[in-house]
Amino acid sequence: MSYNQNQKQYEPWKHLFDDGMAEEIPAETKEIMFRGMFAKFREILPSMSDELEQAIRNRCKVIRFKKNAVMLRYDEVCDYCFFSTAGLVTALRQTEKNKERNCWFMMGGDVIIGVKSFYDRVPSAERLVALDDTDCIALHVDDLQWVYDTYVEFNIVGRILTQKYYVPAMERTNWVGLNAEKRFELVYDEYPKFITMVPDSALASYLGITDRTLRRVKTIVYKRKGLK
8 A cells, every 4th residue: 555645643654555555444443453552551550540541542543564574774863662453573682793682572462663872862773574464552751751740640651661571671682691401391381472474584683593493403302392
């Protein structure tokens, strides 16, 4: 779907619309997405008012990033947080040898941002790329800050979401010194959906091993767990 004048709300992603890498989402699907997102918010803040919900709705954009769409480019400041309801996204960083390495993966139900870029308002050192069609509710950083300032109670939602999605990232730094077999087993145990959703090449990149080593490691771990 090409970008047109009726889609000005999607101006930040005009280049993706023009290239067929992004599209609008049907109204009925948008409503399902919003209901799911607000249900998660109310798990954290049961007293969340209808007024607050409407204020957030009014400031959100809903967009589908097609497979291989670049949601955030290197050196671009991350202006949006994305509440993903379906799909798969990877964060990529450049290595010293000017190659790319997968740093992590995010799927439906996750909050997707370039963390340092979003919070510190600096150019991003990573790319965010959709590995599958990914449906997102996008909220601009200025609108998010307005919500925090206007509805102080919503700050607890931001704090809990930060803990839920990004504190574990610090814990994963402890995996660095482990061998490939143990790191794969930790991914299998703690993030089992990644094993079936993430392409082997991307998973191998994240683990810092070759595709061949990944196949060998899978065989060892699956055998130990009594799986085929």
